[in-house]
Amino acid sequence: MFELPELINLSKQINDTLVGKKITRGELGNSPHKFVWYNLDHADFAKLIRGKTVKPSYVKGRWLFIPVDPGYILVLGEFGGKLTYLPDHEKPEKYHLWIEFENLTSMSLVIQMWGVIELYKKGKELERQHIKNMRPDPLHKDFTEKYFLKIIDSLIAEGKRSVKGLLTQDQILPGIGNSMAQEIMFIARLHPKRELKDLKKSERVRLFETINQTIHNAIQLGGRQDEVDFFNQPGQYKRLMNSRVVGKPCSVCGAPIQKMQYLGGTCVYCPICQKL
Ligand SMILES: [Zn+2]
Incomplete structure (x- = not known):
């Protein structure tokens, strides 16, 4: 996708x-x-x-x-x-x-x-449904740190929500799907099931910065390697987290990468870098 x-x-x-x-x-x-x-x-x-x-x-x-x-x-x-x-x-x-x-x-x-x-x-x-009232995506000028922190606060006030939930559910952050979410959570060192209310301010800011950096990096590289562009050429963004790395050593800490089913999809993560 x-x-x-x-x-x-x-x-x-x-x-x-x-x-x-x-x-x-x-x-x-x-x-x-x-x-x-x-x-x-x-x-x-x-x-x-x-x-x-x-x-x-x-x-x-x-x-x-x-x-x-x-x-x-x-x-x-x-x-x-x-x-x-x-x-x-x-x-x-x-x-x-x-x-x-x-x-x-x-x-x-x-x-x-x-x-x-x-x-x-x-x-x-x-x-149209899904276009009407769409929230700013990470490239929108209104997608600022202040906006992002406010979104987290309002989601916490509404109840339980995890990091993966923030990234992939309900078009809260439009444009991010399961693939980019796995990259972002690994780079930001956040477990998919971490609850938003338990995130320290520094972790929230790090998540915001990681979203921006990761999206921009993938754009620079013409998208992910497992998708092809308008001229049938694969992108150059090599995913860190996908099914092929499951069981192999983490590139950062060496622990075996794991996977789980969570919120409507497979989630590949490092149990050491991304502690719950
Ligand atoms: Zn690791």
């Missing part, structure tokens, strides 16, 4: 490649998939997207917005898979979205796991 670093990279690459291009054809999936959500039927989508021009895209959390003028916006959200630029005149065999431009280049999206592919009249996308 794409997280903030991969989406920022894809958005930049789309802006370098597609802005100003006129869409000659657009088609929704020919490959049935239970967990791809569309808001239009195939015929309406084809009719509305045709003749539009691509404008600069942008990202909020785990959502990629591609305005197409006049008046519409393509929204790709909470998705994983391959969003690929096709420089030659070719139509892929299987796709969930395929858009062709007037010079016969095209773009395809093949969803893995799940994802949202929607087209809205510009402005209407802001009323």
Whole structure:
């Protein structure tokens, strides 16, 4: 699944490649998939997207917005898979979205796991669940240390919440998913189950700084190594914490890395560096 670093990279690459291009054809999936959500039927989508021009895209959390003028916006959200630029005149065999431009280049999206592919009249996308009232993601100008500490205080006031819960649940920190959360918790030396109320001020600040550093580092490196970019190239951010390191010595302390199931996913962690 794409997280903030991969989406920022894809958005930049789309802006370098597609802005100003006129869409000659657009088609929704020919490959049935239970967990791809569309808001239009195939015929309406084809009719509305045709003749539009691509404008600069942008990202909020785990959502990629591609305005197409006049008046519409393509929204790709909470998705994983391959969003690929096709420089030659070719139509892929299987796709969930395929858009062709007037010079016969095209773009395809093949969803893995799940994802949202929607087209809205510009402005209407802001009323959509998960986009409406989205909190600032870690790249937003309002994502400051003060804001972050306030969020932690308000979550503590609401009840029990762990570090992993803060990072991955309820879009509290949009754009961070299970993968980046594991990296952040390891680098910040915080156990996934540590309760927010038990975090010292210095640990809260360290968590804030680690989120920023880790996200920016992954963006610099073009996203995680296990995802591919718009040109089908893997990112260069090598994950410290993934299933392949389970049982192997921690790069910091040498203790065997462990894994557990927690809050809807596997969590890989070091029991010594990340004490409960
Ligand atoms: Zn360790």
